[in-house]
Amino acid sequence: MVSEYLKKNTAAYHDAAEKLFNSEKIFNKTFSLEDYKKIINTNYLMLLHSENKIFSSLSENFSEKLQLDERVKLPLIEKDLESLALKNQTVSHDFDLENEHEALGAMYVIEGSTLGGNVIAKQLSKTEGFDDITFNFFGCYQENTGPMWKNFKEILDNEVAEENYSKVLTGAKKLYTFLLNVN
Template sequence: MVSEYLKQNTAEFHDAAEKLFSSQKIFNKTFTLEDYKKIINTNYLMLLHSENKIFSTLSDKFSDKLHLNKRAKLPLIEKDLASLALKNQTASHDFEVNNENEALGAMYVIEGSTLGGNVIAKQLSKTEGFDDVTFNFFGCYQENTGVMWKNFKEVLDNEVAEENYSEVLSGAKKLYTFLLSVN
């Protein structure tokens, strides 16, 4: 299954992202609003430079099966930017996907961040200093987070042939590398 292959082969990137964003501070309630602004700003830059490219690279088959119309996160994170009084900006380098398999791999990173983001939103909503934070991006799927993740993994596992796993992994690594270097 390509989803397990991705999980195993991107673990070091996932760990690096958690370290970059000081994720351990979320659970010991020492995460600050400044830490949150950093994570929102970095995710904004990732989405700004990748979401449209990913969506436009995917065929109608994937658009339908993945319900892409319900997965757009850029408008949500732009609301978070505005509520935090952060300026829209651009990254110093570009993100490119070469084919549909790479697009699916990059989407794996974004959908995975949504899964983790739901946990982050729940935890931070109980943390002092976050009373007025809306969590548009991290709470994007609300109670449907598990369903949306399961749908994504099922489509990935059912539609990606084993000979294409390396291309999917390439897309995931490209987006993780972009995410880890934009801030």
């Protein structure tokens, strides 16, 4: 199953992202508004430079099965930027995909961040200083977060042949690398 292959082979990237964003502070309630602004700004830049490329790289088959229109996150994180009074920025390097399999790998990173984001939103909503924050991006799927992730993984596992696992992994690594170097 490609989802397990990705989880195993991107664990170091995932851990690096958690370290970059000071994720441990989320759970011990020392995460600050500045920490939150950093995580939103970095995720915004990732989505700005990847979401349209990912979606346009996927065939109609995947677009329909994955319900891409329900997975658009850029407008949501732009609302978060606005509410935090952050300016839209650009990045110094590009993000490119070679094929549909790489796009699926990159989408794995974004959908996984949505799963984690739901946990982050729940924790931060109980943290002092976050009373007035609306978690548009991190709360994008609301109560459907689990089912949306499950649906994504099932489609990935059913549609990606084993000979293409490395291509999917390449896409995931590309987006993680972009995310980790975006600041």
